[in-house]
Amino acid sequence: MSGFNALQAVENAAGQFEQVMVQREIDQLPAGELLVRVKYSSLNYKDALSASGNRGVTRSFPHTPGIDAAGVVEASAVAEFGVGDEVIVTGYDLGMNTSGGFAQYIRIPAAWALKRPKGLSLREAMLLGTAGLTAALCVDKLEQAGMTPDAGPVLVTGATGGVGSIAVVLLNTLGYRVAASTGKAEQAVFLKGLGAQEIVSRAELLEGVERPVLKERWGGAVDTVGGDILVNVLKSLRYGSSAACCGLTAGVALNGSVLPFILRGVNLLGVDSVELPLVVKASMWDRLSLQWKLDLEPLVTELGLAELPQAIGRILAGQQVGRVLVNLD
Template identity: 50%
Template sequence: MDSNQVTSYQAFEVTEQDDGSFAQAIVTKDVPSLKEGHVLIKVEYSAINYKDALSSTGNKGVTREYPHVPGIDASGTVLSSSSDEFKAGQQVVVTGHDLGMNTDGGYGQVIHVPESWVHSLPEGFSTQDAAVLGTAGITASLCIDKLLMTGIGPESGPVLVTGATGGVGSIAVALLVDMGFEVYAVSGKADQHERLRALGVTEVFGREELSESNKRPLLKGRWAAAIDTVGGVPLENILKSLMPQGTAAICGLVSSPALAMTVFPFILRGINLVGIDSAEVSSAKKAAMWAFMQEHSSILQGYQDWVTPITLDQLPEYIDRILKGGAAGRTLVKVS
């Protein structure tokens, strides 16, 4: 299929109504003309991320103008390209940048994006694999990359992962276990604890383990490192519980964006707090993270039970589910 044969496509579009509410519908859109330096891609798969759920319900902090097609992940096949690097028929993946935020995203059967956003599909990965990993996999990989950069290795001690049944958390768990780390997990979903153990987690704690504020400036050092997806009080307790020279990589704020604590863990234990931005990270760094996941692609075998496949018309149900904290693992959207 080339772009000359495709004149329209279907997309899950969100529209702002006169009363300020937002409506979701499957609509038919015209394929845009190919701009210089851009690539037209037939989307096969996307996924649901928390940012997609916000965009799909009218969050102006994510998407400023509507109508809009969400979907910060997209994998599929090039229809046409004005780039020397990408040719029609080539399988590719796009994550982050402005895709699905203020540029129509992966919930449409066609996307039109700058060539700098596009990556060739890693060898051995299907378009489905790429979407299952997607932004969540890039984020988890960047977190682990930060741990390694600060000297954390399997010999350093146990690593704690919060939000471990979410997309980022569950992929981080799978990668860390595959690398030989001793992994502990925090999840508020008791019915998913056994699935985490099946991935190789040593012990799973309930959300309440970290949710109570503690005024002490330092707690017993328990963790060599942590990957935190929730922020707020849980992150405060983690930072106070890091061993000397420990590192916490943070990538979420579903609990809170605020931190109320002293600097004592930083200046008495020399700990590191590192932030992760998976959207605007350089193309070269993203390519390195895809190569890292390719190196650990065996995680996909053990991860299949964490993938829920849906179609475009099922998006409203699953968007509502992720906003209410009811989703686990990755929700794969079959677009085309």
Template identity: 65%
Template structure:
């Protein structure tokens, strides 16, 4: 147990970054309350950015990405956890500037760790991962804002990505009529199988970008892309409806006017799943393990091993991934 395999991102000459699978020493891990042997992780867009040297995600290199991890406690300094406990860690600083789930061992503070929800296996928790947690939080926020399944169609943007696919599956399971917007329109059949009744391409989502208001279409929306597409969604909401923003793959800013807000009373809501208090994360995990549990998760999942990660990262950055990428560490 002295050493383990991990993805190791290093900065070379002229700002180039390289990803290699190397042997690391457990003694080199940072201090923390709990040492965990990682069974599974997942590949998220933030991990891919960390792996190519994005300083907005990771400031210090060399580094091991992986914002998600599920595994078994090996050592614990706190009474709440003991060796053998199966646990889940998502968010906080894991995989950002703290060595993350793309290593076979992590050492973290107890305040980042929850015990595996009883209705999910370790493997299922990582198919969900941060993406599933985010999707659940988005749906919960929409329902708290007043959305019901009888209100009309709910739009999901970035629908072929991790959050998008899980949001579609969850909304469909709860009886909502779902429309899916994706730049990967060639995957329309995949989105239909998830439950989407209407598919929109990126060009359609950009129509009317210069207009202050658009035709009312959506009873609610989950936006994973940001940018001008997000504001077009705002302009297309029913009177009093809400859109939840949780991503920025299409941009971190958009051109806005106050018209949708003062003429239609719509709401732009935000979801953060990284720094969320642990008890709120735990409550959502429990919901995802029980009344909101999703079946057929393998239908949206591709499993890779640690040695496959560099190629998977390149594919994700090239926009060639759909659904979830499960990383098996054992």
């Protein structure tokens, strides 16, 4: 088998990280039961951190990022998968310390892969990717905690990002009134096109950060940013409502008060899509292929491997809007 294309993050002589296109060989991939020819991947914030040398995500370099991959099995050492099976891989160690989806081939443990649901193409699966899976998990967890469309408007923070934009589409599809928060005022038309009925500025969500509680406003929230914004969201939840937290772009500290919890009975729900048991991921992917199937084309930019370095720069600068689909076909 000839070499294949991959995007690698490398550290140069000056100690700076850059992304370069390289040719790799199959025998350079890590051990694993499945060899997968990657057709599509997607760009996530964690990929950008890995690609820029963040050792909290990736310990050693050169490294191929890409926490998402969808493709076709080319070799299998297990009975559960056969050559030609179409599979989705998201999370676990893919793209972190295991060579990831920004390459035409990956080799992985079979326990990381699930067969493509019949209701989704490989391309549609990567329009969703980790971002779509995370958004769906957030909404599901909120509904399990009692959120309904008549509970009040649902706030989505970081709404122009991958998770946020898909959450806006999903919530609107399910009949919720969606308030979308962003620091990009120029993206109001984009967000309203996705289904947001209300646009809330990032500055507005930071008002009253010194106060222990704020006026009750939200019937639920999907928070993708963390930090003081999440603290203020918790202070603004209606009685008995919940916020699902899945991101940290605004910081990891939670400098708040217990008062919203003990005076209003609100809930802070943590959402992880990385180490989630595969059976739970499979159940959510099935839902995304059927009852929760979404039209995400309006929020997608499709790129090839060679165009990824520019997109990585944009996402690190907070300039990326919507989803970036990576076409490796």
